[in-house]
Amino acid sequence: MADLVFVAGLSHAPGLTGWLDQAPPREQKALTDGFNQLGELLRASEPDLIIGLANDHLLNMPLHDLHDFCVGTAGKWNGPAEWFRDWVNVAPYNVPGAPETAHIMFEEVAKRNFDVTSKSELLFDDNWSVPLKYLTPEYDIPLLPIHMNCVVPPVPDPEHCYAFGKAVREIIENKLPANLRVAFMGTGGLSHDPGGPKYFDVNEEFDRWFLDLLAEGDPDKVIRECTMDKMIAAGDGGTSELIAWIAAMGTVEHREAKIVCYEPAVELRCGMGCVYWDMETEAVDV
């Protein structure tokens, strides 16, 4: 039985690497310190593998062949995809994959009746390029990427994503090799609206409400209150990426999220922040 040793939720918007200098200095420092701190926490948990879950951004699953989830099965990944390289401003990188584990994950998720496909080739944009730059700057921890559909309705709703996270946890514990140390991260959000009417806006009130909700550690309340409609109202084209965080919450049982940082980064066109769940403490029985 493998161990889930670290779980995080974090933003991946490209301004964090592409034009952070446009943000006020205090905000730049808070975000840089916060994301670096999350990286230190992740690496201190000594994971052998990171399972990531993030929006596909309509880059690998075309509109006529969408699935809720897509497991990446390559032995090696590289990024950023060329057209996104200047935009995200991350130097080309290679990161090891985890093909055997990915195939197990794909087959086990499919058995549990999730709408899942797998691909041995995936283009990476900001979804992994921004998180990896902060979390694993040496690109030395293997990544098992799972892309998801967050932005073409119908998307998997919070309840379904929570169930997905619970299934991933169960697969890690029952199907992956013994003693494998696994970290899980859901990336995306917070409030933003790429290409929509709120493209230049951030909804700080929603973001702080969402983070405080996660910090309460009550997943039933999160699923009940953080509806798709509420996320869409806070930014139609991007805020629903937070379903990846809700899946992350599904992997942790009843634990309170620890908020590392948050900034309503208008210059980055995205509410930016990150949280983690301390897997060393015992989950609360409910």
Next chain:
Amino acid sequence: MGVADTKRDLAANKMIYDVRRDASLYQNFTENFESIMEDYGLSEAERQAFRDRDIKRLSELGVHPYFLPQISRLFHGGTYNHNKSVAAQAYGESMVKTKGNPH
């Protein structure tokens, strides 16, 4: 217009999906987009919106919102894409300029 208004079978959506993935399509897009539109069978309304760089009109035609700033970046470049960058400004101006324009 929002993500729910996306027309999944719109030729422009198929085209932009492929363009960002294929260097032979995104390199020199500004010079080549007329022939690319021909290859993908865009409607005349879609083609005129691209010629006019009319992002708002593309939105009305059912292009996915996520593609709209990317279309601006295809024309204007994506480097250092802050709010005052040419690509972000062009997106913003197009969305405002054509607001309420019935075409």
